[in-house]
Amino acid sequence: MKKISWYFLMAWRDSRRDQSRLLLFIAAIVLGIAALVSTLSFGRNLREDIDDQAKELLGADMVIYSNRPLSKADEMLLDSLPNRHSEECSFASMVYFVRNGQSRLVQVRAIEGDYPYYGELETTPAAADTDFREKQEALVDKTLLLQYGAKPGDSVRIGELSFAIAGSLDKAPGRNEISMTVAPPVYIPLRYMEPAGLLKKGSRVNYQYYYQYLQGDPEQFAQQIAPRLEAVGLHYETIAMRKNRMTNAFQHLTEFMTLISFIALLLGAVGVASSVNIYIREKVSDIAILRCLGLKARQAFLVYLVQVLVVGVLGSVLGAGLGLVLQQLLPGVFKDILPLETRFRVVWPAFFEGIAVGVIVSLLFALLPLLSVRKISPLLTLRVSLEPVRGRDPLRWLVYIVILGFIAFFSYLRMENGRKALVFTVSLLGAFLVLTGIARLFLFLIRRAFPERWPYLWRQGFANLFRPNNQTVILIVTIGLGTTFIGTLFFVQQFLIDQVTTSARGGEGNMVLFDIQPDQVKGIEGLAGQYHLPVKQEIPIVTMRIVEVRGQRGDSVLGQVANGGSHRRGQGFGERMDSNAVGRWVFEQELRVTYRDSLTGSEKLVAGQLGAPVSGPNDPISISLAEDFAKRWNIRVGDPVVFDVQGVRIATVVGSLRKVQWQRLELSFFVVFPRGVLERAPQFDVMITRVNTPEESARFQRAIVEKFPNVSVIDLQLVLSVLDEVLGKIGDVIRFMAGFCILTGLIVLITSVLISKYQRIRESVLLRTLGATRRQVRIILLLEYFFLGTLAAATGILLSLVFAEALARWSFEAPLMIHWVAVAEIFVAIMGLTMLIGLYNSRGVLNRPPLEVLRRED
């Protein structure tokens, strides 16, 4: 047994001339580790920030959410501890900017009281937050102000009243940029709701009651009253619940990022394995000599293991350090998604976890080529021609298994879910196999199909991909995978936008008017006529609740859950149900229902018959449900369903199921009633029309807002711009993470170019000795990277198209439209980048004088 120090000494001596190269190998994992450390640390920081700022996120000790005003009994219940409270009604409405005559749909938040109790509404000027509550003033979202060129002091009209703009709203508790983009908020004092005629709102008004308890423990209190709140269908949220909800939500996000970082690390590790393989091949004769001098197989293996270990540790420490730098960038990347401030703090456990994972992963992957050291025969000292490594090594399989085991273990640590970890590991393996398979297939096909008669330079450039010890496949895989991420993101994004755009092509409606009172229908039709706009659809909507399904009563179902005690807001989706139970969600929700006797273009009947019009009080009322809705909540054809239509109970039977294409810009309904039942019920109307130009849209909107201030208008342009903005903001995060994979791929490319540099120089010198000009040699190199870039980009794009298509088919049930220009752009970008980096790193190849190279031969 040798002393351990001897291995280090020998490793040091052996690597003496290659240490910078070894470090270069390891560079491939540096980024992955950096990404890992930064996301782990960021996740931890975020969790702590959520803990610290949970109060400010909720703004109160407890919030009650409801779609109706609180009853006296509810209020008394909530007031049983001394408190301060605020009330807020929020609803969609048009806001009209008087200065420029433009209008837009916004989220009006009518508020009374001093909410928020923790944190603040950040406004410019700062006093605006308190000012607007006193006067007839509004706080307007800052982006809205910018977009519509309005400023404090201007007026906006909401409903029938004008409000002076008190200031711009820069930040509100618990709201992120994305939610502000989707529903830009405008705050007004609650007392103006009635004078503004906004109580007539047909569409959903949400009520929020904010409580700050001055005595007692709000959490405990919430637990006590929870059953009562549940029983009357009220939702509540406390600081602890908000903390939990946010932590869970962002846990998933950071988990996702950590896993992508891990993938980048694994990609890098594959690069390391391939570099170490080349290194070992170059060391074969040295190893043979050592074996001749009496070094045992295991000892020779250790000499090289030590080398990899040392650079692995160095690279990992470097990566972890870089991770700290990267971590500072993450809040910027996430600023649109995060509803809170994040502060940078070094998280040492994450730092060391990154190092440990880096060392383990680089060692495990390097083991694959390192194992062959054991098989190098001393006979090679006598015979150079011998195949350096003989036979198959069962230990390799063990290493493969350990690698998979480690991937599963790591993902389990992150996700704390065995099944998910398994799925992750298996899909990763699958993706890797598929990518390698495609890469190899491409190479094989091109090699087969490559025209013999192509000019020599082309053939030489292509043949370079197959030079001994080439890393072509691994390069295609790493760069290709990065491309796959970015491509998939891009295509899906494009797909969503296409969906919205095409849904309004060919004369279909592209503007929706809602909250129309029945007595306004005639007037609006007239107005549309004046503007020569067609009325495409007119849909009556009645709001109601389901109170009984198949004999199961809503109040008892809700009560039961409440008594179970563990109920949390939004938990209904994952709940396990016995086979006969109807989903609880059904009873909680206020449903919007229409009535008609035909199907729309986006519906298909899948069971039963659409209900016949009802003419007498004894006729059965046969309703139609959306298929997904019925399946999800366990309701079947023939089931009796009782509705509460604003106080009136109506007994019906499920007569049919419809398959609904939800992604169309059409109103789709879970529940459709037959004619002859709801005509007299309180209702409002939705009208769909088509405008041809943005100007036309603006003119018509202005006319509507002036004559029918309670009616809201949304046009396709708005939906598109919001969608575009939101996707852009979410896309930032994904692009940032995918960037790691691409960068790792490019680093592997750089290392592989540098590793093969000497080989390339010799080739180039040889070619030049044979009479090739430097220009010709340069073209050969250029073509080599051209082929490489092409293959990588093609592989990535092909896969991303497959993914995007699968997503489109399965999640959206619509075919993917391929934008060839976009495909070409991605293709050219990736290929160009590959060529650029390849060429830049081989610039030394051409400048070497031939003689110098020949002298270095020995």
Added chain:
Amino acid sequence: MLKIEKVSKTYTAGGRTLTVLDNISFQVGESETVSIVGPSGSGKTTLLGLSAGLDRSSTGTIELNGVSLGALDEDERAVLRNQYVGFIFQNFQLLPTLTALENVMVPLELRGEKHVRARARELLEQVGLGDRLHHYPAQLSGGEQQRVSLARAFANRPRILFADEPTGNLDTETSELVAGMIFDLNRQAGTTLVLVTHNLDLAASTGRIIKLGKGHIVSDETSLREVPSDKKKTL
């Protein structure tokens, strides 16, 4: 010291079997010096490799210092080499990343010896390279490299020294110098020497010459005279 008995070596290449050594037997005694000669391709290197335990024979037994190589695995043979065997190669086979001194130290370090550095330095001084201790192989001439490899070969006081064309890559003058050193060191240490060479002069300096041809021993005779190499020039 070395006992070869009915040793054959066959290779299969491209579906055909090639018998490189065919039923060869001979023995080499302690402190004996033997050269193996023969035309190119006759199996000299193969025989040397088998004798030194670098490869396994197809049939037959090889005993080195009384130990049958067939019974040992690769690692045990490595230990055996380290303890009893020295090597000199045609193309020197120094480790390029190690200095001259370190190259000589390695076999000693492998044995876990003490005062390794002093002994290595002494050996290098003996081959006349006392002033080149810290040079890398690339900084030495071919002859100097071969002298380093000589020092390395004798570092572990081998019982038997195998040399495959030790002078094949050197000019005549340097060859003679190196050959002289081999015999000197050999005599001082009483080492057994097995030498493969095309150089008949060099072969004649050993006590016995085995001639190979097409895998068979063609002749095996004692050299007419054993001439001390340092006096060879005067002959």
